[in-house]
Amino acid sequence: MxxxxxxxxxxxxxxxxxxxxxxxxxxxxxxxxxxxxxxxxxxxxxxxxxxxxxxxxxxxxxxxxxxxxxxxxxxxxxxxxxxxxxxxxxEPLGEDPGLSKDGVEAHLQELLADHPDAVEDGLELVRREYPTDIGPVDLLCRASDGAAVAVEIKRRGELPAVEQLARYVERLERDPLLRPVRGVLVAQRIKPQARTLAEDRGLAWIEVDYDLLRGIDSGELRLF
Amino acid sequence: MxxxxxxxxxxxxxxxxxxxxxxxxxxxxxxxxxxxxxxxxxxxxxxxxxxxxxxxxxxxxxxxxxxxxxxxxxxxxxxxxxxxxxxxxxEPLGEDPGLSKDGVEAHLQELLADHPDAVEDGLELVRREYPTDIGPVDLLCRASDGAAVAVEIKRRGELPAVEQLARYVERLERDPLLRPVRGVLVAQRIKPQARTLAEDRGLAWIEVDYDLLRGIDSGELRLF
DNA sequence: TATTACATGTCGACC
DNA sequence: GGTCGACGTGTAATA
The missing domain is CATH 2.70.180.20 (Protein Yojf; Chain: A;)
Incomplete structure (x- = not known):
């Protein structure tokens, strides 16, 4: 350097x-x-x-x-x-051993997979990373009324996330075994514009509290 | 420092x-x-x-x-x-006189607002940053045939820009005072994928030369 | 302050 | 080599 x-x-x-x-x-x-x-x-x-x-x-x-x-x-x-x-x-500093990160991102999906009812009451997980031909849906769930629910999880909910979810729902709707399919965008924070677009596309959205979820999760773990 | x-x-x-x-x-x-x-x-x-x-x-x-x-x-x-x-x-370095930039999107928008006919012959500016509830359209114009034209300006035209423009046009189409609304993506360079998607969505696209536009602009200023 | 969109974004992953 | 999405994005402008 x-x-x-x-x-x-x-x-x-x-x-x-x-x-x-x-x-x-x-x-x-x-x-x-x-x-x-x-x-x-x-x-x-x-x-x-x-x-x-x-x-x-x-x-x-x-x-x-x-x-x-x-x-x-x-x-x-x-x-x-x-x-x-x-x-x-x-002077040369030499190679750097490098940075290790422990992200919040992947953890959020784990927590919601364990607690899909934090997204919607009575929701049950069918599969994580449910595959479609345009990519995997974060969570595919079944609602208490029997409808399929595609859940897209982001740390921050912005316009591209809504578009992505809309594409997934459109694909899943083509499957007669799943139809009808609802879509929910879940994020720690969802921008007003993304909310508007989601509602316009017939998609639900919900903000979740990461710390609260983690608390619920660790609380339940303590029961076992 | x-x-x-x-x-x-x-x-x-x-x-x-x-x-x-x-x-x-x-x-x-x-x-x-x-x-x-x-x-x-x-x-x-x-x-x-x-x-x-x-x-x-x-x-x-x-x-x-x-x-x-x-x-x-x-x-x-x-x-x-x-x-x-x-x-x-x-040692303190002192205040920096600061950076001056030329060629960012804002400049391109200024130039095109002054010369909408560089986008399409006979185009006239109605308003810059025309508001919609999912964000402002860069330029709203009126074509010589009376149709409204939404212009989305980017330094580089990529897929998200096309989707953004499509959303705007969809919104503007709902306004009976504007309908019918055409959409044009304008950028210095537009990727092939973006061109294809734009055409697929019924949107026009055009590449503009920044230096040329600036030349036209300064040339016209010299007339006064 | 909060909300938005740009950026010489940068960066990694995946195809 | 491209395409795509995430980022401790940062940053300025705007309401």
Missing amino acids: RLLIARCSVTYAGRLTATLPPAVRLVMVKADGCVAVHADGGAYKPLNWMNAPNTLTEEHGDDDVLRWRVENPQGETLEIAIEEIRYDWS | RLLIARCSVTYAGRLTATLPPAVRLVMVKADGCVAVHADGGAYKPLNWMNAPNTLTEEHGDDDVLRWRVENPQGETLEIAIEEIRYDWS
């Missing part, structure tokens, strides 16, 4: 054009060749950057300005004109 | 749980208090981070380990256990 604190101006030309006037910034070059220009604020996103793979060429201008030109295979370019270097540090 | 090259292990607990085993990494602390932990590769995204606003507390463990605890108002925490500092640099 190389860390350069320098007064520089930057231009990116590619999917859009973005320019930075001269100022003191951090230029970070990682071992994989990616380059990022950071200001002293504004979250972790750099002002300008170029991801690997790319090629970096350096040239000295006659005006004491060092010019870096970073280009990627798509022809996008990042040009950094370095007027003054304040600090320059470089 | 503070740059720390250190052997450290990191834990984030918040929307999910993520842990990093000990390794040498860059810890970047910006003037606004945001913290990012970078490996020597993997694009510009840090392995772990905590955005501003947050509070950083430092404590010395009895085992020669320096412990940073970063917490934000939502109660999410980032904990960094620093075992060994290899390099520690700190």
Whole structure:
């Protein structure tokens, strides 16, 4: 990794054009060749950057300005004109053992598979990941009135989730053994627009509380 | 900005749980208090981070380990256990004059609002951001034959854009004052799949040249 | 504050 | 190599 604190101006030309006037910034070059220009604020996103793979060429201008030109295979370019270097540090850090994540996402589906009645009273699970030719439905259930219910589970309920569920229900409706099929979108939070579209498509929606569900689940486990 | 090259292990607990085993990494602390932990590769995204606003507390463990605890108002925490500092640099960079961008969707919409006939001959703008209950249509226009035309503008035309436009047209069709309503997807580049789906839904599509449009726009301005 | 839609989104999984 | 969906998405604009 190389860390350069320098007064520089930057231009990116590619999917859009973005320019930075001269100022003191951090230029970070990682071992994989990616380059990022950071200001002293504004979250972790750099002002300008170029991801690997790319090629970096350096040239000295006659005006004491060092010019870096970073280009990627798509022809996008990042040009950094370095007027003054304040600090320059470089050393390999070595491989990183990597990040391990423990997500909330998969757990939510497990919990609801165990407690389908949290979605609708009397609902019983038929199968998780019920296959259709456009992909698996998260949960296929049977309601107390005998109707099939397709449940789509998301952490956040947005428009694409409604479309996805609508497609599933449409497919499942073609199966005479399942028909009629209702659809329910379940999420921790469902956006107003998604609610509107769901209702419009004849789909139900419900927000569930993850912590509450987990509490119910662990409470029941304690009974055994 | 503070740059720390250190052997450290990191834990984030918040929307999910993520842990990093000990390794040498860059810890970047910006003037606004945001913290990012970078490996020597993997694009510009840090392995772990905590955005501003947050509070950083430092404590010395009895085992020669320096412990940073970063917490934000939502109660999410980032904990960094620093075992060994290899390099520690700190200095304010000052305010950044900021980034100027050209070529984002907003610009494209402005240009097309000024020149709807670039989409279709004789098209006239009725209103930008025409509201519907599932979101605003980028441009609502009137064609020379009197039909309403909903224009959806994207930098890149992909499947979701077609579906979005289809939803808008479906909504607008319900308004007897607008009916019949045609839909046009406008983008700098439209993927073949999106073209096919658009045609399938009875929607038109057109690719526009941003630089050309800008040229037309500045050319017309010169007339006044 | 909350809601929305864009982003040089990035990133991984799967085909 | 593409397509798709998730993301601790972040971010700015808007109501």
